Amino acid sequence: MLEFLKIIFSLEFLGAVLRVSTPIVFATMAALISNRAGVQNIGIEGLMLIASLVGVVGSAFTESAWLGLLFAVVSSVLLSWLFSVFVLKFKTNIVLAGIAINLLASGLTVFILYILTGDKGVSSGLASKTLPVIPFFNIPVLSGQNVLTWMAFISVPLVSTFLYKTKTGTYIRAVGEHGDAIATAGVSVYKTQRTALLLCGVFSGLGGAYMSMGYLSMFTKDMIAGRGFIAIAADAMGMGRPVLSTLIALLFGATDALSNQLGSFNIPNELVSLIPYVVTITALAMYAANNKKKQNQ
Amino acid sequence: MEKRNNFFQVATTLIAVTISLLLACIIILFVSAEPMNAISTLLFGPIRSLRNFGNIIELMTTFMFTGLAISIMFQAGQFNVSVEGAFFLGGLISGGLISTLTLPGPITFIVAVTGGVLAGAIVTSIPGVLKAKFGASELVSSLMMNYVALYFGLFLLNNVFRDHSFGMLATHKIPKKYKLPVIVPGTRIHLGFILVVILIIVVTLFLFRTKTGYQIRSVGENTTFSKYTGVKIGKTVFLAQLLGGIIAGLGGTSEILGMYSRFQWTSLPQYGWDGVIVALLAGEKPQNVPLAAFFLAYLRIGSDLMARATDVPTELIIIIQAVIILLVTASALLSKFKQRSTVKEVIGDA
Structure with a gap:
């Protein structure tokens, strides 16, 4: 037990939690903004996946990690725009459109990778770049983290400020809560939701790029591995509040980091991997039950 | 009315599937060195042998x-x-x-x-x-x-x-x-x-x-x-x-x-x-x-x-599946048609 606690409270472990949580935090911001506008995008997983490939390909061809990142974000935003056209204009069912985006990304990434490199699994044939780490005065935990990890945690207060202190942010929240009322007040529901979805694309793109240009230094097939879905759960459990949702995203990251370390403790790591999902389902149920009780009163 | 809806649902699905297959052919034309072989294998390969069927x-x-x-x-x-x-x-x-x-x-x-x-x-x-x-x-x-x-x-x-x-x-x-x-x-x-x-x-x-x-x-x-x-x-x-x-x-x-x-x-x-x-x-x-x-x-x-016979990867079909979903469920794309034909019918009846 003592060994176990030693691991959890070690500085290396805290550093690992930040590393592992970075893509989940980005994705959580993506899920949060779109969900706040009343357009729950389950295609975040796919947006991230596209970005992770485009980042690698872009950085390999331009020989610049930053340009790679730019391309990654642009690709994710474009796909998110496509999603918004189908959902908002053509009235495609939003869940099915999200499933389609995930499928599209999963097929397209492998297809493009194969056409470019002749390999279907990894992009090791491409000389891609990684984004820099920041030394940060040799302070343990914080030092040596990727620049995108910093951006992820800085984006949390920014998103919070955006949602609560700016006009567009207020519209987004209003549209999500009372779409019809806000339409009569003269705000375009369509434009507001589109803005939210494009922002969702930006954050998904950053999260995806981190996976292949920070966390790992290459693209691997289906490398997002459910992180987009976890983010949707983090947003749901955090009730759409940026800070609370981020804490939950960190909790997911911590269990993920923990399952990497538990090999030495005779606890089957499949069971550790199980914890965040069970916790989420339980919390979602409790939250919904609580809401129902309130409504009945 | 029920029949009309059914008709439009079938029509949407068929149109969506046709567009998606055309898209598949276009993509193959772009990426493959042997596009005709790839397209014919994709469309007719499955019925060329009992084992495939x-x-x-x-x-x-x-x-x-x-x-x-x-x-x-x-x-x-x-x-x-x-x-x-x-x-x-x-x-x-x-x-x-x-x-x-x-x-x-x-x-x-x-x-x-x-x-x-x-x-x-x-x-x-x-x-x-x-x-x-x-x-x-x-x-x-x-x-x-x-x-x-x-x-x-x-x-x-x-x-x-x-x-x-x-x-x-x-x-x-x-x-x-x-x-x-x-x-x-x-x-x-x-x-x-x-x-x-x-x-x-x-x-x-x-x-x-x-x-x-x-x-x-x-x-x-x-x-x-x-x-x-x-x-x-x-x-x-x-x-x-x-x-x-x-x-x-x-x-x-x-x-x-x-x-x-x-x-x-x-x-x-x-x-x-x-x-x-x-x-x-x-x-x-x-x-x-x-x-x-x-x-x-x-x-x-x-x-x-x-994918086995040519240079086109099998993932092409995953992309096509995604396109099919988007098109089949894009209800507003076809409801315009539907509205027009319903209007015609009503006016025709009057």
């Missing part, structure tokens, strides 16, 4: 199970996507039990199949109960449930059912006597095909000829209206998800006992998501599921053959 029917069997499971949930308006996890865990439990238990006579078989079906039922029921009791979104909880099914299943596979003498993570060998018999010699088409066809007939009759079936459909069409007519929403919503899970669990069981000599999946097989496409192409109607499943299986086998 057999492969279609084998895959179609799988797609019919998951397509039917999703259809029944969609009929009730439930977006429960844990059919994926239910299919996986159903296959694992039945495959695991049947390869480790040594009970007398047919008991092992019965216990294993029951276990597989129950596992599937439990997986989809959890989001179902949470929706019915508390109103929790079945979409989010079922997405999470897939991972619960995966990791719990892998835990069982690693710690309970694992054959340590085998090189890879897998169960023991499934005894020959418990395998589902092949029904067409020269292929691997197995008893599961007949089973799922019967299941489709039963579900169709249930949905369209019984009171409970009618209630499931009416909840899917208009929840508020159903509530006022006295339908118990929670119970109905739960029932649809339970039935979907039973079918998915049975599907996983049939897949493992029909097609494999051991259970050795270490990730989710994605057949649940394929079921979503099948259900969409079928317009959520169980009676159309076989045709939709056949179409998707045909495309998949065609693309596999194409």
Whole structure:
């Protein structure tokens, strides 16, 4: 037990939690903004996946990690725009459109990778770049983290400020809560939701790029591995509040980091991997039950 | 009016499928050095030999199970996507039990199949109960449930059912006597095909000829209206998800006992998501599921053959599937047509 606690409270472990949580935090911001506008995008997983490939390909061809990142974000935003056209204009069912985006990304990434490199699994044939780490005065935990990890945690207060202190942010929240009322007040529901979805694309793109240009230094097939879905759960459990949702995203990251370390403790790591999902389902149920009780009163 | 809607639904689906196939051909023209060979293999390869055609029917069997499971949930308006996890865990439990238990006579078989079906039922029921009791979104909880099914299943596979003498993570060998018999010699088409066809007939009759079936459909069409007519929403919503899970669990069981000599999946097989496409192409109607499943299986086998024979990767078809979903469900694209023709009809009548 003592060994176990030693691991959890070690500085290396805290550093690992930040590393592992970075893509989940980005994705959580993506899920949060779109969900706040009343357009729950389950295609975040796919947006991230596209970005992770485009980042690698872009950085390999331009020989610049930053340009790679730019391309990654642009690709994710474009796909998110496509999603918004189908959902908002053509009235495609939003869940099915999200499933389609995930499928599209999963097929397209492998297809493009194969056409470019002749390999279907990894992009090791491409000389891609990684984004820099920041030394940060040799302070343990914080030092040596990727620049995108910093951006992820800085984006949390920014998103919070955006949602609560700016006009567009207020519209987004209003549209999500009372779409019809806000339409009569003269705000375009369509434009507001589109803005939210494009922002969702930006954050998904950053999260995806981190996976292949920070966390790992290459693209691997289906490398997002459910992180987009976890983010949707983090947003749901955090009730759409940026800070609370981020804490939950960190909790997911911590269990993920923990399952990497538990090999030495005779606890089957499949069971550790199980914890965040069970916790989420339980919390979602409790939250919904609580809401129902309130409504009945 | 009902007939008109049906007509437009079929028309949308056909148009969407045609556009998607054209898109596939265009992509092939761009990326392939031998485009004609690739296109002809994709479109006609599956019917060039009995073995290839057999492969279609084998895959179609799988797609019919998951397509039917999703259809029944969609009929009730439930977006429960844990059919994926239910299919996986159903296959694992039945495959695991049947390869480790040594009970007398047919008991092992019965216990294993029951276990597989129950596992599937439990997986989809959890989001179902949470929706019915508390109103929790079945979409989010079922997405999470897939991972619960995966990791719990892998835990069982690693710690309970694992054959340590085998090189890879897998169960023991499934005894020959418990395998589902092949029904067409020269292929691997197995008893599961007949089973799922019967299941489709039963579900169709249930949905369209019984009171409970009618209630499931009416909840899917208009929840508020159903509530006022006295339908118990929670119970109905739960029932649809339970039935979907039973079918998915049975599907996983049939897949493992029909097609494999051991259970050795270490990730989710994605057949649940394929079921979503099948259900969409079928317009959520169980009676159309076989045709939709056949179409998707045909495309998949065609693309596999194409990838083996030419330089076009099989993932092309995954892209095409995504396009089909987007086009089939883009209701506003075709409703313009529909409106115009309805107006014409009304004016014509007057």
